[in-house]
Amino acid sequence: MNALIQVNNLRFAYGDAPVLEDISLDVNAGEIIALVGADGAGKSTLLQLLVGQLKPDEGELRVLGLNPTNPDLRSDLAYMPQGFGLYLDLSVQENLAFFADLHGMDREHSATKIRDLLARTGLNGFEDRRAGQLSGGMMQKLALACALVTEPKVMFLDEPTTGVDPVSRRAFWRLLEAVRNDGVAILYATANMDEAERCDRVTMLDQGQVIRQDTPLALVAETEGQLVSVQGKGVRGYRDALREFPGVAFVFPVGPRLNVWLHSGIRLETFREQLASNFSGLEVQPLTPTLHDAAVRQLASSEEAGRGS
Amino acid sequence: MEAEERSSQASALIDARGLTRRFGDFVAVDGIDVTVGPGEVFGLLGANGAGKTTAIRMLCGTLAPTAGSIMVAGQDMARHARRARGQIGYVAQRFALYGDLTVRENLRLQAGLYGLAGGRSRERIQWALTHLALADVAERMAGMLPLGYQRRLALAAALLHEPKVLFLDEPTSGVDPMARQQFWELIYGLADSGIAILVTTHYMNEALFCDRIALMDAGRIVVEDDPAALAHRSLSTPILSLKSEGGGTLVQELRQWPEVLEMIPSAGQLRIRLRGGCDATALASRIRGLADESGVAPLKLEQVDPEFEDVVVAILEASQQERSA
Numbered sequence: 211m212n213a214l215i216q217v218n219n220l221r222f223a224y225g226d227a228p229v230l231e232d233i234s235l236d237v238n239a240g241e242i243i244a245l246v247g248a249d250g251a252g253k254s255t256l257l258q259l260l261v262g263q264l265k266p267d268e269g270e271l272r273v274l275g276l277n278p279t280n281p282d283l284r285s286d287l288a289y290m291p292q293g294f295g296l297y298l299d300l301s302v303q304e305n306l307a308f309f310a311d312l313h314g315m316d317r318e319h320s321a322t323k324i325r326d327l328l329a330r331t332g333l334n335g336f337e338d339r340r341a342g343q344l345s346g347g348m349m350q351k352l353a354l355a356c357a358l359v360t361e362p363k364v365m366f367l368d369e370p371t372t373g374v375d376p377v378s379r380r381a382f383w384r385l386l387e388a389v390r391n392d393g394v395a396i397l398y399a400t401a402n403m404d405e406a407e408r409c410d411r412v413t414m415l416d417q418g419q420v421i422r423q424d425t426p427l428a429l430v431a432e433t434e435g436q437l438v439s440v441q442g443k444g445v446r447g448y449r450d451a452l453r454e455f456p457g458v459a460f461v462f463p464v465g466p467r468l469n470v471w472l473h474s475g476i477r478l479e480t481f482r483e484q485l486a487s488n489f490s491g492l493e494v495q496p497l498t499p500t501l502h503d504a505a506v507r508q509l510a511s512s513e514e515a516g517r518g519s
Numbered sequence: 520m521e522a523e524e525r526s527s528q529a530s531a532l533i534d535a536r537g538l539t540r541r542f543g544d545f546v547a548v549d550g551i552d553v554t555v556g557p558g559e560v561f562g563l564l565g566a567n568g569a570g571k572t573t574a575i576r577m578l579c580g581t582l583a584p585t586a587g588s589i590m591v592a593g594q595d596m597a598r599h600a601r602r603a604r605g606q607i608g609y610v611a612q613r614f615a616l617y618g619d620l621t622v623r624e625n626l627r628l629q630a631g632l633y634g635l636a637g638g639r640s641r642e643r644i645q646w647a648l649t650h651l652a653l654a655d656v657a658e659r660m661a662g663m664l665p666l667g668y669q670r671r672l673a674l675a676a677a678l679l680h681e682p683k684v685l686f687l688d689e690p691t692s693g694v695d696p697m698a699r700q701q702f703w704e705l706i707y708g709l710a711d712s713g714i715a716i717l718v719t720t721h722y723m724n725e726a727l728f729c730d731r732i733a734l735m736d737a738g739r740i741v742v743e744d745d746p747a748a749l750a751h752r753s754l755s756t757p758i759l760s761l762k763s764e765g766g767g768t769l770v771q772e773l774r775q776w777p778e779v780l781e782m783i784p785s786a787g788q789l790r791i792r793l794r795g796g797c798d799a800t801a802l803a804s805r806i807r808g809l810a811d812e813s814g815v816a817p818l819k820l821e822q823v824d825p826e827f828e829d830v831v832v833a834i835l836e837a838s839q840q841e842r843s844a
Contacts, residue, residue, distance in 0.1 A: 249666040375569075376835070377835045387781075401693050401694065416695075463728075466747055509695065
């Protein structure tokens with residue numbers, strides 16, 4: 211089966227400044243692929259290329275097998291830009307109707323679809339409220355509903371949960387997973403590793419280049435060494451001492467504990483005993499690393515390698 | 520115990536009592552107490568509209584409370600607003616920097632706004648460049664720097680007048696995980712020097728960096744605790760952790776079960792959050808039965824402690840449901 215979104219050896223530059231270099235990725239039906247990276251890594255630019263707002267300098271882009279600028283794609287492709295792109299002076303109902311009209315849907319079909327989306331997103335009861343008067347979480351649901359009006363086959367979402375609280379974010383993900391189960395291919399840009407962990411595969415961008423690409427599980431499993439937590443009263447004060455401690459690769463203070471990465475081959479028991487004979491009152495527990503932990507570990511070692519060379 | 524509590528409150532750098540703000544009939548902040556001691560990092564979390572921003576505006580002295588008292592570093596905000604505000608550094612989420620000025624020029628401008636002059640100004644700018652690792656980029660245009668640097672510059676600017684209290688609004692949203700870790704190292708360095716720090720955030724992996732957090736809903740603080748203790752609270756919505764090879768169809772099936780509230784991939788496991796009041800043990804054996812039927816093995820399935828975000832979400836959801844009931 212062909213991927214619904216395909217990017218091959220893409221290069222894009224503003225003048226002489228390269229923004230994206232040698233990017234390849236694909237997204238199959240029913241998959242959510244995370245596009246992860248800091249602000250300025252090139253995530254938004256890649257999405258704009260995939261929705262035909264920008265043209266690549268080199269490489270090939272295919273959405274449902276077509277060039278992204280092909281007008282036939284319009285109703286099959288949904289794009290949720292940063293800041294949602296809603297009409298704040300229009301009501302919830304008017305925003306949805308506007309998107310349906312824009313894509314030339316017939317009124318009867320769109321009315322049914324809009325009713326269904328209002329129910330699914332929990333926006334029923336708020337049809338007449340102006341979009342500008344909605345809370346952040348509801349605005350985000352409305353933006354998603356607008357994107358879904360045309361029943362798209364592919365979706366491009368640009369940091370859709372920025373500024374949205376954890377309860378609304380979970381509700382948003384429940385909706386998104388239902389959309390994935392309907393077979394939609396979703397490319398999801400985010401700076402947040404918690405969200406990337408919910409995706410089927412992750413593409414990590416750094417300064418316009420792909421640095422890692424794999425499932426969240428594989429990305430975590432490939433990480434070198436073991437992660438432990440060290441806790442105890444005033445433990446933060448021990449961070450520099452622990453950085454010099456035998457067997458320790460990295461120390462990251464996280465609130466009332468230290469996340470300590472041991473070098474591979476160091477046994478937890480050995481570390482625990484050595485720590486106890488040097489410092490009192492510190493407790494060591496193994497931790498299962500999250501994707502966030504693994505990413506920090508990876509970036510720290512590339513930084514160290516960069517300094518060493 | 521009581522004496523100890525009183526003395527810790529006496530030394531608190533932020534000490535707000537019964538803080539309340541009404542806008543007409545609407546109570547945005549409803550009698551909250553906030554105390555943050557020297558060297559402490561305190562996180563304020565909550566849904567949009569829960570009252571966080573209004574609370575911060577009052578604590579910074581830019582909005583007068585309808586009721587309640589605010590002491591900042593021993594200064595009464597109501598009586599000596601100017602003196603109290605002089606003890607505060609504030610870094611907004613959309614911080615204002617001059618993109619076409621250099622890092623040093625931005626700091627010089629900010630120092631002037633704080634009334635620092637001559638040798639004192641030069642000394643503080645040098646301190647800021649060194650401590651916030653900005654010395655290498657001092658002569659670069661602020662607008663051309665990566666976001667991580669811009670955030671450090673905004674933090675540097677907020678520290679020039681040596682505040683005793685620092686407010687940070689979503690300080691690390693949008694930066695990569697390593698930049699976030701480095702930013703927090705700086706924050707801990709400031710905390711070690713005795714500054715009291717108050718952070719607002721929507722991100723759980725940022726909230727985890729705080730020593731103590733408060734969850735706000737509808738203008739009230741519903742829970743206050745340290746993140747580790749919060750994560751050990753028992754939930755009415757039990758969580759099963761599932762690890763299986765080739766369990767794709769199993770997962771599709773489980774999504775349809777009414778008892779399953781949501782399924783969250785995390786650290787290579789699938790965490791299955793069940794509806795309130797579900798018998799987790801009974802459900803686990805039903806899942807094992809289903810796995811046997813569909814020939815999925817090996818299967819690791821157990822009830823696990825909730826994660827920090829599970830607890831936060833559950834508390835806020837419960838509080839919201841209580842209100843709408």
